[in-house]
Amino acid sequence: MTDYAEEQRNELEAIESIYPDSFTVLSDDPTSFTITVTSDAGENGETVEATLKFTYVDKYPDEAPLWEIHSQENLEDSDAKDILTLLQQQAEENLGMVMIFTLVTAVQEKLNEIVDMIKHRQEEEKRRKEREAEEAEKVAFQGTVVTIENFLMWKAKFELEMAELRRKRQKEEEQAGKHKLTGKQLFERDHNLDTSDIQFLEDAGNNVEVDESLFQDIEDLDLDEDDPDFDPLEMGSDED
Secondary structure (H helix, E strand, O other), X not given: OOOHHHHHHHHHHHHHHHOOOOEEEEEEOOEEEEEEEEOOOOOOOOOOEEEEEEEOOOOOOOOOOEEEEEEEEOOOHHHHHHXXXXXXXXXXXXXXXXXXXXXXXXXXXXXXXXXHHHHHHHHHHHHHHHHHHHHHHHHHHHXXXXXXXXXXXXXXXXXXXXXXXXXXXXXXXXXXXXXXXXXHHHHHHHHHHHHHHHHHHHHHHOOOOOOHHHOOOHHHOOOOOOOOOOOHHHHHHHHO
């Protein structure tokens, strides 16, 4: 008759010695414990981690223990499901034998695969962004491909813009024509200017000041206006 309790105690002692820093007993009845499994570090130092919780059933190892992922770090939900499926497969293959070390080792290998997949995903994402950047640059360099549809749209827009431009130009010409003076209007404007000049002179005539010092005393001049040889212009030249 199999002594299940004895086999379980012996396995616990072995597990504790193998995983001293990551093994934690949660309870003795039923026997329950956790083992934290961490992947090897990737190229950039990234790791994934899962803390597995195991609980012995009465007839373990003839019956599979209970398990769950107690906590996780950097694991996608899909990866966690894959780990649970893996545990189920390994437990079925190892019934009748103590299997905790085997289960933990399988999960350790799975976590290492996940790190590699993370690296692959990152590289794929990087390549995808590079392709998108190249495509965007190519489109920017080539411009828009001309099709019948977009050409007709451009043509219609161009014709509308030209029609609007002609309308504005015609309006400006009409406005300019309204302010253009006729010959009669030009004549009347010039006549009004002449009249205003005369009026200015008349208004200023009453206020003209004369500097009398500029003239000699007429009484001191010996002028003989009856002299036929008298010439006022010669007077000015003689003084010079």
